[in-house]
Amino acid sequence: MALVGIIANPASGKDIRRLTAYGSVFDNQEKVRIVRRVLLGLSAVGVDRILYMPDSYNIFHQAIDPLEISIQSSPTPFPIEGNQDDTIKAARFMEEQKADCIITLGGDGTNRVVVKGNSTVPILPISTGTNNVFPFMAEATLAGLAAGLVARGLVPMESSIFTSTKLEVIIDDKVMDLALVDAAVYDDIFTGSRAVWEIDKVSQIFLNRAEPDSIGLSSIGGFIQPISAASPRGLYVELGKNGFLINAPIAPGLIQPVPIRDHFIMETGIEIRVRRLPCVLALDGEREVVIQEGQNAAVRLSLEGPKVIDIKAAMAQAVKKGVFKAKKI
Structure with a gap:
């Protein structure tokens, strides 16, 4: 059974650079839609367990409620405080529970905090922040597919991730x-x-x-x-x-x-x-x-930085191995 962690930062994409510069605002309803597409991608490749970080906006619950998918989900078991300690504790708990990968929604700052709590589980960072150098500007459906492929071992790990410094x-x-x-x-x-x-x-x-x-x-x-x-x-x-x-x-x-x-x-x-x-x-x-x-x-x-799932590489490996080929009709 594959276990995927999801950490969606409700505060990302909203700092003062919307006033001092021209940064876009990622509202939390958009994050709900992103998580929803991630879940559909995960479900399509057979991921059946999700461990998520709860938040004050209930991003995960709003995302999964209208979906008819067979995925068991549970929150990280501690009260939220509304600061970066929530993310650190969530990432650490996911690592302790031996999650196969962690999907994050946030910017560079969010992912930095995730890595402070987790040093071994591969992450797939989706961009919803301000300075989005570390996370990917990627379609969430494909991110869910790629994370699920890695989590279920359907693609070789060594060809689908890289280790960042x-x-x-x-x-x-x-x-x-x-x-x-x-x-x-x-x-x-x-x-x-x-x-x-x-x-x-x-x-x-x-x-x-x-x-x-x-x-x-x-x-x-x-x-x-x-x-x-x-x-x-x-x-x-x-x-x-x-x-x-x-x-x-x-x-x-x-x-x-x-x-x-x-x-x-x-x-x-x-x-x-x-x-x-x-x-x-x-x-x-x-x-x-x-x-x-x-x-x-x-x-x-x-050199001991985070392991990062490469969406393009994971998808290419899946095609090479025939993962998406349907049975004969």
Whole structure:
């Protein structure tokens, strides 16, 4: 019996970048429709058990109620608090219950929190956030099919997933946090509204993926030296004068000149020091970690990131193995 976890973040796609930039709003009714199509895809390939994270909007219940499918579903067994701890606990519980994969609805920040709770179960991230570099902009039906194929073992795991790198935040010789796309040194002492949009306050950027077709701080690296999602390398970028300018889309609809002082390839295991103290570290586009004067802080690239289901690869493997071929008629 295949077990699939579903974590739909009701707060994703609604932060201040709808005011400071031109980000789209993913309302929760749209998330209901996405989960509904995911469920239909899962059911079509024979997934029969779902473990879901409950939320204040009841996304999962609204999604499954009108469907006539044979899937057993149960919530993660703890009260919701309406913060990121819900996601961490849900992901950890799904891992403990030996889920075959976890489908997430959210942006880079949501998936970062999922990975803080789960380090072994493959995830399939569907984009419903602001800076959607890590998750896929994918049709939910296909996402459900691909996740179900992997969960049921109908396609070879080694050909259907890849292992992403991650960025580790080290404070006073201890790993304190992580990022899945970018970590940025932000000239402030408060997390405030969390989102990053004032590029003149950013002095260092650490990237473990940087592609020209991405959005947010990752786009800066993508315009300098692209790094793919499956690459074992990263990119360090230092902002400032005496270099060159690039125009980068640092938020939806917000294209700004960015002064580049230096950049180089990040190799795994090498710690790069945070130079500005005090400061706030923004992780995957959100200000998260306050670094105090006198602390020693660094960022390093790790190969031990999340396992990610590749929708296109999984579907191609299914076709190759004849999974979708009907019996003779």
